[in-house]
Structures are given as structure tokens and as C-alpha cells.
Amino acid sequence: MPDSTPAVHNLKHHFADLEQQKDSSTFAMWLFLVTEIMFFGGLFAAYLIYRLYYFNAWVAGSQTMEIKLGAINTAVLICSSLTMVLAVHSAKLGNRKLTSLFLILTLVLGFTFLGVKAVEYHGHWEHHEVPGANFHFEHEGNFDPNQVQIFFSLYFAMTGMHAFHMIIGGGLLLWLLISNLRGRFSTEYNTPVEMVGLYWHFVDLVWIYLFPLLYLISHHHNG
């Protein structure tokens, strides 16, 4: 073991060379992201259908959103994508210290996002906007408050699933950080950093769709 270079050590037995191994990982990761698109796709389909059914309720629900917090979170996530790219870049250059730094920054930004989201969730709870027995919605529009409850059901399902993916992403970043501190990555072998990067960008991208659909799209519409 000691005499093998890191590159050979990282080559799994069933691959001919590192290039084939990396190609396989990358292809698998993109395929996995396709499955994720289908997963969120079900939710987006439900959103679309109910928005067409219950447009007025959708406007009312959308107007309760804290745009400022949503916007801050969007900025936080975009920044985290930047730090993630920089982490991947540093790992490819073999700069271990910078890689760790950017991974930590990405983690911090990820948790900032989750913190802000928790504040928002708490606000919804206080305003009786969480679906279930506690749900109560005062309004002047001509529609059934249950329809707004469906808006909030989808809001919590979509942002909740997104937050769940963020938490998994956080775990992956932590694993990368530990591996990096142990010196597992080099200029020849840094595939895991790149793969987690792809995942992280995907999760960010989901939010880039969620923010306008849930917060912005009906904000200035007068039901």
C-alpha cells in the first residue's frame, strides 16, 4: 500500500483506468439528478394544476410570503454555489487548504439558508398557516380557505423536500471536508468533490424555481 501512488490507490478494481472511473461517476451523478428532477417534477405538476384550479387562493397564499427572507435566502444559496465551484476548482488544483476553506464556507451558507427557512416556518406556524387542525386563514377574497391550505400544503411539501435535500447536502459536505483534511483528494483524484458539487448546484437550482413560483409570481396581483 505505501508504495502505490494516490492515483493507483484510488482506482477501483473493476475499472481499466481513472478516466473510465471518472466518466462512470459523472454519468451516474447526472442520471441521479434526472431522477431528482422526476421526484420534484411530481410536486411541480401538482403545483401547476392547483394554481390553475385555485388561482385566487394561490394569489392570497403567495402574498403571505416573506419576500425579504426569501430573497436573502436566494442570495445565500447563489453564494453557496459560488463557494462550491471554488471548492471544486481548488480540489482540482490540489490546494487542500483552500478546498477546506471553501467547503466550510459552503456549509456555513447552507446552514444559514436552513436557519432563515426555520424562521420563516416559525412565522407560518404563528400565523396559523400550517395545514391541519391549527390552520386558519382570514381573507376577503371569494374563495374557500381550504384552497389556501392546499397552497400551504404544497409550499411545505416543496420547500420541506428542498430543505431535506439541503440537509443531506450538508452531510455530504461534512464528509468531503473530513476526507479532504485526511488528504484523500489530489490533482488526479477529486471526483467526489465534483460529484457533490453537481448535487449542490442541483439543489440550488430547485430553489431558483421555488422562489419565484411560491413568493414572486402572484405577489402584485390583486386577486
Add this chain to the structure above:
Amino acid sequence: METTNLSTEKKTNYLNADYSIKSWLLTTDHKRIGLLYLASITVFFLLGGIFAMLIRLELLTPAGDLVLADTYNKLFTMHGVVMIFLFLIPSVPAVLGNFLVPLMIGAKDLAMPKLNLASWYIFIVGAGFILYAILTGGLDTGWTFYTPYATTYSNTNVVSAALGVFITGFSSIFTGLNIIVTVHKMRAPGLTWRRLPLFIWAHYAASVIMVLGTPVLAITIVLVALERLFHFGIFDARLGGDPLLFQHLFWFYSHPAVYIMVLPGMGIISEIIACFARKRPFGYDFVAMSSIAIAVLGFLVWAHHMYVAGISTYAAMIFSLLTFFVAIPSAVKVFNWTATLYKGSITFASPLLYVFAYIGLFMVGGLTGVFLAAVGIDLHVTDTYFVVAHFHYVMVGASVTAFLAGMHFWWPKITGKMYPEFAAKISGLLVFCGFNLTFFPQFLLGYLGMPRRYHAYPPEFQVLNVLSTAGASILAIGFLLPMLYFAWSLRYGKDAGPNPFNAAGLEWQTASPPPTYNFEETPVVTWEAYNYDEIDSPQKGVEVAG
């Protein structure tokens, strides 16, 4: 040839390399993982079979005298859930696909061996949740989990069962992902796409469905669980939700899931027919592309399960038309298989008997599917035994028969032992006769108007029901026999040698059982698939026989 040396010497292979339990539970060898799956799904097949037999026993008499109505609801639900999610979905791809895909393309393993092992563990965890639901009072929603019954009214353990289905879904996603990446990136030098065995094409197509369809089922089940636990109203009409949306999302996966169960089996049929007719499959390109066509069209037909659920007439007409289209690639396969047999040098070995059974049963299942695709006929027979008979012809008559055909064909490769040929032929015959006796009367019952999912029925239906129950007993023996003689062959079977059927394909060019890394040297492919002309030509024939 060096293959002859392999058969005479006692070599290290994937089975005798290490006997410890740990070496099985922590293996990343696709062949061992295939066997882990085989053991698991066999258990679930027996469990699902017990539920089936209880159902058939209850239906022996018109009165609901063996079990209560509620118990009966649970029996058919658990039969469906266990058979579909724990047996049929993983059966061919996770057992034979797992075992054979790397061997057939000359690779040492699947592209992601650890993910492969993880997918088995995920499967076991998911199965654990389903078993937990079964043991704590069962499940009575039907395998379809229709809302609002599943979300609001059922008093059974829906959440645990749903969670189990959700989790096993990921095992299916990971198996599909692994197969796709492996086929793209791990093929031996010279093995171009058009030299791939049709088994690989069929698995590739099924994997595309697993990867694209299963996540939609996953999110649907999440929504059902959220609705049940936290009173989300997404599928609840009282709260303005739409139960039809559930059915759309559910069938978006669950119709293509039928092709997950059928396509890999079709790959098996193509391999076996070519081998025992000693011919290249007629119209290789068409058979390969028909798999892809089935996968694509399979995603466009889901609402034919919902003709009576309240979708618009125009939507029903479009879905009806699209469903008819699926018959085209399916028929291409059947015609090409029979054309391959035409003027072939046929050996009536037991795998081929299963294939003949398959073709007959699949044709009945497929053609009655065309009946059901027609809106007018479907309205008449919706939720009757006609539908039950139709999908059993496809999912048992076709899929399970194909699985058994494949198990017989590759058993010598998997274990290095031959099974008793005579017993295999008898069991093939029992399966074919027992199956038809079980399910053909159900077409008649359905057409006469007997609804599915009731534990009692009018006395005039009794004769046909007795026939069906009698057939089920014969079918059960037909299914149990292979388990017995396969186990027997492990100890007493003749040594198979690397290629007992003199078949084409890379998997037959290595020892039986194969060594841990499959091939001594990575093969280089310089010939076309199914080169039976070359194999059977005189000078080559001597080599193989020696």
C-alpha cells in the same frame, strides 16, 4: 481452448472464494448480490403465494365462509404489494440482470458495486417496513393505495407500508442507474451497441423506466404519508384536493412499472430462443429497438387505468389510441421470436419449453390488453375478473415464466451444476397447464360480470371459481418443484462445464461458476452477437465439443 482447462481443474470461483457470512453480507460482487436478491425474492414469492392460496381457498365457495370481508381485503392487498414491490419488480433485473449484465458485456463488475450492495440493503429495509405493516394488522387499501381511502379512512398500517414501498423504490432506482451506467461505460473492447445481447437492450430499456418512473411514485407516496399524518389536503376532495391527481401520479409510475416487470423477461426470451434454435434472432435491430419503443410508449398510456375515474372523454380517447400503439413493439417481438424459430435447428430443452409457455401466455395477456385499451370494452369489464386475468397473464404468465426460463438457462452458469432435465420439463408443463386453468376461467368470470376484490359471489359463478382454485394448486406445485430440484442439483447435479448449451455470449466463455472477477482476461470482441453460424460450423464445433 482454455475454457476446457477451466472446467476440469478445481478453480477458485465467486462461490468458493470465501464461505464466511461476512463475505456474503459485505460483498460487492454483483454475482453474490444477485444471489442475495434471489434468496430474498424467493422468500417474498412464497409469502405472496400463501396470500394467493388463501384468496383462492376463500373463493372456492360462493359464501364468504373462510375469512371475513376485512381479512379478505387485507389478503388481496398484501398479495399485490408483496408480489409487485418485493418480487416482480426486482425479480429479473436485480437477480439475473445483476448477475449477467457485467458477464455479458465482458466487465469485472457493475460500474458501482457498493451502490449495488446498498441497493440490496435498501430493499431489505423497505421490505422490513412492509412486513411490519403486514404483521401489525395488515393493509387493506389495495396495492394501489387509492385516496381518499388510503389517506383518510383505512384503519390499517398504511404509513408503514407506504414507507416500505417508498424505500424499496430507491433500491430499484439504484439498480436501474447501475445497469445504465454499466452498459454505457463498461463494455469490453469491440463490443459495440449493435453487438450487445438483446438481454442487455431489454435491461437497458427497463432501467430507463426505473430511473424515470420510480421517483414519481416516491414523491406521490410522500404526499400520501403527509396527507395521512399532517392532514395535507392535496388529494382530499373535502379540502379542495383532487383524488384523481393521485391516480395520475400513481399510474405514471405504475403503468410503466408493468414494463419494468416484462421487458427484462423479454430479453431472456430472446437469448434462449436464439440458443435453442441455433440462429441469430430474426431482425435483431427491430427487437432491440422495440424494447426502447416499449419503454418510451409505456410512459404515455397511464390514464387507461382511469377510464371510469372521471377523466374527460377526449383524454380517454387519446390514451386509448396511445395504448394501442404499445401493441406494435410488443407484437414485433413476438413475430420476430417466432420467425427466429422458423427453420431453426430446435432442441426442446426445458428453458425453451418455458419460452413456448411464455409466448402463448404473453400473447393472451397482450391481446386482452388491447381489448382493455378500447374504452367501450373497458367500461364493461372494469374492476372485474377480466382485468385480473389480463394482468396475471402478463405479470405471472409472461414475467414469472420468463424468470423461470432464465433461471433454468443460466442456473448452470450461476452454480456450475445441471438441474434434472426431466423434472424441469414436468414443472414447465405444470406451470403452463396450472396457469391457464387458474386464470382462463377468470376471463369468463369477468366477462360475465364478477367484480374483483369481493370475498363472496353469486352461486352461478362457482364452477369457474372451482376450476380456478384447482388450477392454482397445480400452478403452486409447478412453482415449488423448481425450488426443490434446483436445491437438489446443488449437491447432486452433474457438473455443467463452462457452456453446457453451446450458447453464444460472453457469459458462456468463462468458467461456471465464474471466477470472482468474471474473466481471467478482459475479452476483446471481434464477432457479431449470436454468431451461431460460426459456433456450429464444423471446425469450430470440434473445438467446443473438446
